[in-house]
Amino acid sequence: xxxxxxxxxxxxxxxxxxxxxxVPVAILSLVIFLQWTDNATGENRIVSQPVPxxxxxxxxxxxxxxxxxxxxxxxxxxxxxxPTKTCMTCHSRLYAQEEMLQPVRISWTxxxxxxxxxxxxxxxxxxxxxxxxxxxGVACTTCHGAVGDMRLIGQxxxxxxxxxxxxxxxxxxxxxxxxxxxxxxxxxxxxxxxGAIHALLTRYDIDTSTLTDCxxxxx
Amino acid sequence: MTARLLxxxxxxxxxxxxxxxxxxxxxxxxxxxxxxxxxxxxPVLEPPAHGVRRTMLIAGLAAAAGVFLLQTWSAVxxxxxxxxxxxxxxxxxxxxxxxxxxxxxxxxxxxxxxxxACGLPRLHDxxxxxxxxxxxxxxxxxxxxxxxxxxxxxxxxxxxxxxRIVEVGR
Amino acid sequence: xTATDAILPDRAPGRLTADVADPILARRAGRxxxxxxxxxxxxxxxxxxxxxxxxxxxxxIWGINTSAVWGFAIVxxxxxxxxxxxxxxxxxxxxxxxxxxxxxxxxxxxAMTLFAACIAGxxxxxxxxxxxxxxxxxxxxxxxGLVPQWRSPLVWDLFAIASYIxxxxxxxxxxxxxxxxxxxxxxxxRLTRAACGxxxxxxxxxxRHWQVWQGYYGAMAAMGVPLVxxxxxxxxxxxxxxxxxxxxxxxxxxxxxxxxxxxGFAMVVVLAAIFRRALGVPHMITxxxxxxxxxxxxxxxxxxxxSYATEWFYAWYSGEPAEQRIVAVQLWGDYWPLYWxxxxxxxxxxxxxxxxxxxxxxxxTVPVAIAINIGMWLERVVITVVPPTRGxxxxxxxxxxxxxxxxxxxxxxxxxxxxLFTLFLRVIPAVSMHxxxxxxxxxxxx
Numbered sequence: 001x002x003x004x005x006x007x008x009x010x011x012x013x014x015x016x017x018x019x020x021x022x023v024p025v026a027i028l029s030l031v032i033f034l035q036w037t038d039n040a041t042g043e044n045r046i047v048s049q050p051v052p053x054x055x056x057x058x059x060x061x062x063x064x065x066x067x068x069x070x071x072x073x074x075x076x077x078x079x080x081x082x083p084t085k086t087c088m089t090c091h092s093r094l095y096a097q098e099e100m101l102q103p104v105r106i107s108w109t110x111x112x113x114x115x116x117x118x119x120x121x122x123x124x125x126x127x128x129x130x131x132x133x134x135x136x137g138v139a140c141t142t143c144h145g146a147v148g149d150m151r152l153i154g155q156x157x158x159x160x161x162x163x164x165x166x167x168x169x170x171x172x173x174x175x176x177x178x179x180x181x182x183x184x185x186x187x188x189x190x191x192x193x194x195g196a197i198h199a200l201l202t203r204y205d206i207d208t209s210t211l212t213d214c215x216x217x218x219x
Numbered sequence: 220m221t222a223r224l225l226x227x228x229x230x231x232x233x234x235x236x237x238x239x240x241x242x243x244x245x246x247x248x249x250x251x252x253x254x255x256x257x258x259x260x261x262p263v264l265e266p267p268a269h270g271v272r273r274t275m276l277i278a279g280l281a282a283a284a285g286v287f288l289l290q291t292w293s294a295v296x297x298x299x300x301x302x303x304x305x306x307x308x309x310x311x312x313x314x315x316x317x318x319x320x321x322x323x324x325x326x327x328x329x330x331x332x333x334x335x336a337c338g339l340p341r342l343h344d345x346x347x348x349x350x351x352x353x354x355x356x357x358x359x360x361x362x363x364x365x366x367x368x369x370x371x372x373x374x375x376x377x378x379x380x381x382x383r384i385v386e387v388g389r
Numbered sequence: 390x391t392a393t394d395a396i397l398p399d400r401a402p403g404r405l406t407a408d409v410a411d412p413i414l415a416r417r418a419g420r421x422x423x424x425x426x427x428x429x430x431x432x433x434x435x436x437x438x439x440x441x442x443x444x445x446x447x448x449x450i451w452g453i454n455t456s457a458v459w460g461f462a463i464v465x466x467x468x469x470x471x472x473x474x475x476x477x478x479x480x481x482x483x484x485x486x487x488x489x490x491x492x493x494x495x496x497x498x499x500a501m502t503l504f505a506a507c508i509a510g511x512x513x514x515x516x517x518x519x520x521x522x523x524x525x526x527x528x529x530x531x532x533x534g535l536v537p538q539w540r541s542p543l544v545w546d547l548f549a550i551a552s553y554i555x556x557x558x559x560x561x562x563x564x565x566x567x568x569x570x571x572x573x574x575x576x577x578x579r580l581t582r583a584a585c586g587x588x589x590x591x592x593x594x595x596x597r598h599w600q601v602w603q604g605y606y607g608a609m610a611a612m613g614v615p616l617v618x619x620x621x622x623x624x625x626x627x628x629x630x631x632x633x634x635x636x637x638x639x640x641x642x643x644x645x646x647x648x649x650x651x652x653g654f655a656m657v658v659v660l661a662a663i664f665r666r667a668l669g670v671p672h673m674i675t676x677x678x679x680x681x682x683x684x685x686x687x688x689x690x691x692x693x694x695x696s697y698a699t700e701w702f703y704a705w706y707s708g709e710p711a712e713q714r715i716v717a718v719q720l721w722g723d724y725w726p727l728y729w730x731x732x733x734x735x736x737x738x739x740x741x742x743x744x745x746x747x748x749x750x751x752x753x754t755v756p757v758a759i760a761i762n763i764g765m766w767l768e769r770v771v772i773t774v775v776p777p778t779r780g781x782x783x784x785x786x787x788x789x790x791x792x793x794x795x796x797x798x799x800x801x802x803x804x805x806x807x808x809l810f811t812l813f814l815r816v817i818p819a820v821s822m823h824x825x826x827x828x829x830x831x832x833x834x835x
Contacts, residue, residue, distance in 0.1 A: 231830055231834070234835060250593050250595050250596055250597060251596040252596075253596070254402065254406075254567075254571070254822075254823060254826060255594075255600070255823040255826045255830065256599040256602070256827055256829035257827075259598075261596065261600055264596045266519060266600045269597075269601045269604060271531075271601055271604045271605050272605075272608050275605075275608055276774045279612075289528060289536075290653045290737060293536035294539055298534070298535065298536055300538070302538070302540055305540065308503065309539075309540055312539055312540040313810075314546040315545040315548060315549065315619070315623055315626075316539065316545065317613075318549060318619055319549050319551075319552035319553075319620075319623075322552060322615070322616045323552040323556055325612060326555070326559050326609060326610075326612065327555070327559065329605050329608060329609065331606075332605070333601050334590070336597075336601040337598045337601050339591055339592065339598075339604070340591050341593075342590070342591045343589070343591075343818050344585060344591060344593060347593075352574075352593075353575070354574075355594050356567065356571040356573070356574045357402070357574065358401065358403040358406065358826070359405055359577070
């Protein structure tokens with residue numbers, strides 16, 4: 001007797017041999033595919049905060065400008081987080097006894113910081129500059145979504161490099177006129193009008209040829 | 220499939236002679252099992268063309284073309300990047316990956332084609348039924364012919380250098 | 390012809406099978422084998438430790454700096470890939486030119502190729518700084534919207550090395566399938582039989598099998614030669630695509646190819662001597678083999694000498710002060726012992742191979758081959774370290790000195806190579822049995 005394997009071994013081998021290649025390929029494809037899902041990018045993620053601050057109420061409903069709290073957005077890389085003092089300009093009077101605002105009052109009386117949790121977190125090797133974007137026609141809502149409609153702030157876009165590049169390759173259609181940059185809600189319908197796009201690009205003096213250079217975002 | 224007779228020889232010359240003799244006597248469907256490639260046997264047995272090299276050529280060209288087009292597409296349209304003023308379609312630089320992948324594609328495609336043309340993997344085969352055939356990878360030479368229509372044993376036993384006859388089933 | 394002049398053993402096929410297969414199947418490993426295994430295992434641990442420390446601490450643990458940016462990682466990469474070139478070259482080129490002395494050395498030379506190429510591939514990856522991101526070199530769909538930079542030698546390297554490793558693996562395995570069948574039929578242990586049976590895929594050595602096998606194997610050999618040349622040309626391009634004086638030279642690709650084969654053949658001599666001793670097969674690897682490889686090495690040495698001379702000549706003839714400075718620094722600067730060591734190992738000592746007695750006498754051949762390997766390693770050090778530290782800008786001038794971890798990784802990879810080779814000798818038929826028997830049979834009938 002010299003048979004080492006039974007008759008079924010042929011079928012097994014015939015399936016196993018391609019599987020040696022196909023299974024790793026399938027696993028890799030799955031992993032690659034998963035990169036785009038919300039779990040990997042953080043899109044649609046809502047982060048819990050010490051105080052359930054509603055952007056919808058404060059901007060779209062009450063009408064406070066973005067820059068009232070994010071004071072450095074037009075001048076510096078970071079948009080800036082408001083100090084507790086900014087909250088207290090209203091809330092020393094309005095809803096001054098509200099349970100929900102207890103952490104704000106504690107922060108105010110004790111001089112401790114309110115620890116907000118970061119929602120839009122880019123990799124450290126990306127040098128994102130808020131002022132460059134908002135002074136060149138990129139509206140807040142272009143990246144942050146319809147903030148004026150969010151009770152709790154969430155991540156509206158994937159914030160991947162590919163997503164950045166979409167706009168950097170062809171910024172025209174994403175630009176807003178200066179009066180719309182700080183609007184809390186995006187325009188109802190996106191209007192792509194070649195003439196208007198050209199006018200905006202000229203107005204902001206955007207040189208599209210260098211926008212995808214490595215050093216534009218990575219120093 | 221029918222059972223087959225395996226004629227066992229101890230040297231290649233007798234094997235080739237026997238194959239040639241039986242061939243002229245009109246025996247069809249012969250095969251051989253040898254521990255190394257016996258080149259003289261091929262013109263006698265005339266195994267059908269296998270097309271492995273054609274597969275290699277096609278796979279190699281396809282892989283090379285695919286990688287070249289990928290490079291061209293990505294460098295010219297997908298992410299045009301100005302590197303020191305060089306043209307976007309800098310094809311001489313694309314040659315390296317194209318060549319290497321072409322060779323790899325031909326090798327991999329040929330490997331699959333070879334395995335398939337040989338009918339491998341085939342871990343279980345009637346050939347392995349008997350321990351006699353273990354010599355086929357050492358220093359014994361087997362001429363295999365279908366039992367149906369084979370010359371009778373007496374005729375076979377007169378072949379020069381025949382050591383013995385083994386029968387394997389299907 | 391005397392017995393020692395023969396290339397092929399004068400033995401019956403059955404004896405040859407036993408000679409090759411029995412050390413694996415029947416004979417138990419000797420004390421020397423276990424000692425080697427222990428030593429190489431210890432060195433492999435050292436390699437793993439140094440790679441771990443590197444991954445945790447970063448490339449700062451090496452001696453590289455802002456001037457000498459490449460250092461040992463690239464030196465060893467080029468050295469290993471050079472050694473990794475000879476196996477496929479011997480196997481493919483000698484098969485195409487029908488050199489009969491190929492059959493007893495091609496299997497372990499191919500193993501050498503595979504192991505050395507895999508080790509070589511480690512270095513550029515760990516030199517990346519963030520080795521866990523090496524897959525960024527592969528074009529795959531990603532959320533970054535990026536593709537590799539096709540004009541970068543690093544990407545060429547990836548394609549060259551990856552293709553080469555996979556190609557060598559297929560070439561090697563294809564050649565070994567019939568031998569796995571032999572082991573399967575010869576082995577008595579259940580596990581060995583099953584393992585070899587799977588590796589042999591059910592090979593029955595039928596006329597059809599051999600015809601198809603030959604078609605594929607021959608075509609692989611024909612593709613192997615240009616592949617080897619292209620792989621090492623790419624390594625040469627790594628340097629010559631750089632703008633540093635001393636790197637930006639058109640001679641680099643061919644000069645690297647020859648250098649690689651030179652060091653690879655030298656390594657074959659060393660391994661063949663060890664292997665002949667270890668398996669006790671002086672009838673398979675005869676003095677005549679060393680004689681022939683000695684001639685190849687001599688030719689390689691002469692080409693290398695001409696290449697060095699060409700570099701000196703063009704430095705002078707170009708009138709470019711930076712080029713001349715590089716040559717002067719190499720010859721008389723801080724690293725002069727390395728450069729002269731290289732000349733001794735690559736150009737001067739191999740001249741002994743003019744004498745037939747030296748080629749055939751192992752205690753001359755092997756030391757010279759080791760000297761060549763050291764010489765080629767020194768060459769890579771000199772090429773890698775000097776140009777960037779003596780470039781066009783004097784403000785960029787610097788120096789390089791390897792650290793403990795540089796040496797540890799190098800020693801570790803040597804041990805890892807030894808480990809793989811030690812295991813190889815006990816697991817896989819180290820001589821291509823079927824080709825050897827085919828050659829012997831043809832000789833008998835002729």
